[in-house]
Amino acid sequence: DFERKWWKEAVIYQIYPRSFQDSDGDGIGDLKGICSRLDYLKDLGIDAIWLSPVYDSPNDDNGYDIRDYYAIMKEFGTMEDFDNLLEEVHKRGMKLIMDLVINHTSDEHEWFKKALEGSEKYKDYYHFADNKDGNPPNNWTSFFSGPAWNYYDKLDAWALHLFSKKQMDLNWENPDLRRDVIAMIKWWLDKGVDGFRLDVINYISKKEGLPDGNELIGQLMGYYGVEHYFYGPKLHDYLKEIKKEAFEPYNAFTVGETPGIGMEMSKLLTAAYRKELDMIFSFDHLETPGHSKFDDYLYDLNYYKEYMIDWMENYYKDNCWMSLFFENHDNPRMISKVNPDPAYRKALGKLLAMMQLTLKGTPFIYQGQEIGAVNRDFKSIDDLRDVESINLYNELKVSVGEEAAFKKVLCGSRDHSRTPMQWDASENAGFTTGTPWIGICGDYKNINVEAELKDEDSILNFYRKLIRLRKENEAFVYGDIKILDKKKKNVFTYIRSSKDSTFLIECNLCQYPVKRSTNKYKSKQLILSNYNDISDILRPYEANLYRIV
Ligand code: ISL
Structure with missing residues (x-):
């Protein structure tokens, strides 16, 4: 039995403010713009918004390089705009989660x-x-x-x-630094923000003396030194300290961004009794084993299934709660990773929604995911803005040449998910009246919020229905999960159940028809499907949700 918490029941939506909605025509999204779209989010069924950083920043890494923790980035507006946004979010019964970047500051801080x-x-x-x-x-x-x-x-x-x-990088060994950071966190909590997403929080404690990184690990990972800070000696102490001094007195929610941490360490960070974090983002499901972000390959959803079976069965045992996500501002779009053929976009987008909203955990939807956004068709390196992509390109081109370097960068570029939100079919997709800071996706005339809202059968309306179902049925939140036919390739079948209801979910994880295995459940009623009827086989990426009666 799980302790009830709002953040276990919530559907959370990540906004990348720079690319969400511009209100003043400078081509950069802003806080007033976000405010003007709150009704859309409320209507979608969103309970909490996580804002990527909005603090004053020279934008070397789009706000993840903070110059002043106590000021708003001028392109995004003023502190008054922020206070107003917070008030408007709360007025609608939603919560606001800030991004907390405390592993490092800008060199202009x-x-x-x-x-x-x-x-x-x-x-x-x-x-x-x-x-x-x-x-x-x-x-x-x-x-x-x-x-x-x-x-x-x-x-x-x-x-x-x-x-x-x-x-x-900040030196967390220094108690004055920790005191200043904690005071800053409390300053925002005093304003009434509801929680934080903690950027690369597992990197804050570095091994004493900063020894050389192991050569083999460095070659394997592509980065040297990681083993000396990804799970540093004082990480738990620091987290307990911030929790006790800042988060706990305010009952604030926290989700840690923790690359490379694995399940056992995740448990040590999130088990309720340990009083460190409420949830973490684990990333190991985003690439299949043996692949990394910039590899040119297609993602096999059978791996997602395997990963989820493991976490569903083993993570929850220790009173931990999981975050569920496919996308964020650091990764290409999931639909494109699994199958870029546009013929499958709709079925696949709905399949992803089905799994994300019916598995056990708190879903985080990244802006645009709900309309089935896909990767951008960037034409040249000049179209890219991200510091990671540009640096990688410059490094690679020396050895492999410009064309190959660009091709590789495109496989994993973070800019795929950073192009402006597509609101309608008007010029610049309704994002701005000016020149957008990064090009709009060429498909906005077909893929946009307005069109998706009108089309009953759209990906967006599928999300809306799933979110509603989740809210109406506790089985999807606190209910048990039982995975069926674990070994059967290409199908993912599971049951969610609570005292009052039982649901069966069946998914085809591939683009080919597969045999269904749920025929033994005779008395079931179809609630939601990404196909219009039921056939004896599961069609490409078919996803069905039944109530067992
Ligand atoms: O996207 C990545 C590189 O391919 C990840 O390694 C990413 O940098 C890592 O997950 C940390 O991400 C967070 O901190 C970064 C920032 O650039 C990312 O946007 C942020 O999500 C530094 O603050």
Whole structure:
């Protein structure tokens, strides 16, 4: 039996503010724009909104490089706009979750500027190391290409950045830094925000002395040093401290972004009695084994099934609660990863919705996912904006040439999911009256919110129906889950049940017809399907939801 919590029952929607809705014609989404779309989200059935960072930032990594935690990015509006947004969200009975980027700050943050001016106090807020022989202090590499160290002439010292050259890692060993971060979190909680998504929170504790990364691990992963910080020695201590000092007194919700953590460590981060985080994002289901994000391959949903069986059966045992997601602002669109053939877009988009909203856990829908958005047809590197993509391109082109480099970058570029939200068929898809900061997807005339709302059979309306069903039936939230025919390839069948109802879900995970295995359940009533009728075989990506009567 699970303790009831609003965030277990909620359907959460991620907004990437830069690309959601522009209100002033500068081509960049903003807070007023978000405000104008709240009724759409409420109507969809959304309970809580997670906003990617809206703090003041020079935008080297679109707001994940924060210059001032106490100010709003000027392109997005003012603090007044933020307060107004929060009020409007609450008025509609929804909750607002902020992004908390506390592994690093921008190099333009005043702490870092003071450090560069020579302040010993603020140098200790970051990982500075004196220059010894002209080489970086260790072999760690950045996730966004090249070494993880910048050299600063004036100080004759190096400073650590796991991400871009302008995202400087904070030194969590320093109690003053922790005190300042906690005060900042409380400042936002005092405003009334309901919770946080904690950016790469599992990276905050680094192994003492910052030793060299293992050569083999580095080669295998493509990054050096990860083993010294992805699950650092003081991670649990720091999380317990923030929870006790900031989150708990406000009853604030937290979801940690924790790449590479695996199930057992996830349990240690989220088991309720440990008082660290409420949920985490585990990413291992986003690529099939042996593949990474920039590989050119198609995702086999049988792996998703395998992964989910494991988590459904083993994670919940220890009183943990799972987040369910296919997309976010760091990944290409899931439909395109599984099958880019447009003939399957609709069935596949609905199949993904079916699994995400009927498996056990809290669904996070990423903007555009609900209308079945697909990857962009970028034509050249000039169309891309993301620092990760551009750095990778520049690194790769030296060895493989421009064309091959661009092709590889396109496989995994984060820009696929960062193009503007497609609201209608008007110019610029209703996103802006100006020139969008990144090109609009060419398919917006067909794939947009207005058209999908009108079409009873659309992916969007499928989401709406599923969300409603989830709200009306506790079986989908707190109910048990039992997976059937685990070994049967290409079908994913499971039962959700609570005291008062039992549902059967059957999915075909591939583009070919497969034999159905649910005929033994005689007295069932079809509630929702991505096909119009029932046939004796399961058609490509067919997904059916029945009530067992
Ligand atoms: O997308 C990735 C690289 O291919 C991931 O490694 C990603 O960088 C990682 O999951 C951390 O993501 C978060 O922190 C980054 C930021 O760029 C991402 O947008 C954010 O979600 C640094 O703040």
